[in-house]
Amino acid sequence: MSDFTRPGGTRAIARDAVRARISEVAVDLFDEHGFDNVTVEQIAAAVGVSPRSVHRYFPAKEDTVIGDPAGWGEHVRDQLVARPSDEPIWDALLASYEALLATPGRNETQGKKAMRVLGTTPALRARNLEKHLLWARMLTPVVTERLDGDDRTLRAETIVQASLACFDIALTTWAEANSSDSALELLRRSFGALQPTA
Amino acid sequence: MSDFTRPGGTRAIARDAVRARISEVAVDLFDEHGFDNVTVEQIAAAVGVSPRSVHRYFPAKEDTVIGDPAGWGEHVRDQLVARPSDEPIWDALLASYEALLATPGRNETQGKKAMRVLGTTPALRARNLEKHLLWARMLTPVVTERLDGDDRTLRAETIVQASLACFDIALTTWAEANSSDSALELLRRSFGALQPTA
DNA sequence: GCCAAAAGTGGCAGAGACTGACAGATTAGA
């Protein structure tokens, strides 16, 4: 086993499992009663842990829905770095987001429910936007390097934020019940709306 | 004087003055000590009112910096509606934001300080982006009407959010100390970053 | 299998944001 042991080991597995369980229960409760009508104490009771432990896994109540922003942000950034440098920036960004959507670890039903809850509560939307700001800080330097000419930073920030808006709109639309399109398809269309001439 | 009396009268004037005063004091304190290191109680004491009254004027502590989102959003929407219908959508949006920046009522120094504070605290940035979501809900229907073809709503949402991102980036960059460009100029450049072919 | 070190957990106390209810003060308008 020792050659198999990675930083963390079984402990990390247990931790991830508890974390996922809390998130699942919380989203279910929020979906049924509304975010503001569910207390951390109730979530803790439903899971079978103390309120103190819930706050240990998630710094803020909102994070039970959002998850770990930094992790996925790094994922997108790594994808972007790996794209060929002569590829148009918008194509590279689209491909990077697509890779994130294709990640197998994501539970479709649970993810959709989380997005739905997210859309109904201002506090959650705000926290989600904070995640986007974190992503933007990671992606902007990479995009800046791909640009030429004046105002590289300003233009990079604009492009990154606009692409994140596309990503957000695609997922939000996808979470709505009547939408039969895949998130991937919606993402492509949203990107297309910013490049009418391409 | 009676012919001068508008709905609200002197009471509304006093109310607006108190509101402005609280906001001003709060921003100053945040700028000096950091948003998280200033309590509502301290703001109240500095102004000379009770903490309860601060919460009466501003539902959340963050709102002391952000101000009234709905009002300015309506302003932008009205501007947009007034634009000629054959004008390209991006030009119309740019002109609408420019009109907002040109509004005389805005205090330059205080506004810049508020934007600076806003940029240093994630919670504030997020709350500010929530304001943008409110604006988006107002602007999207107007933009949708100007579009033809498929996916009008999705495309309208994308365009509106992207333009709001430009607006945010322009103001944030403008608030940074080393920037000598006007907010208007930055806004134009940010818009330009999304239309390389135009 | 045993034992120290590390990590996880729960309970407690407390700060801080925010809300509802009530009573007193202030002001607008008849």
Add this chain to the structure above:
DNA sequence: TCTAATCTGTCAGTCTCTGCCACTTTTGGC
């Protein structure tokens, strides 16, 4: 001047979130 609407402060309370300490469980070396 008088009445009614409005404003304000005080109080009590809920909820989120954090540090602290004691206790239990797990890990890794012997």
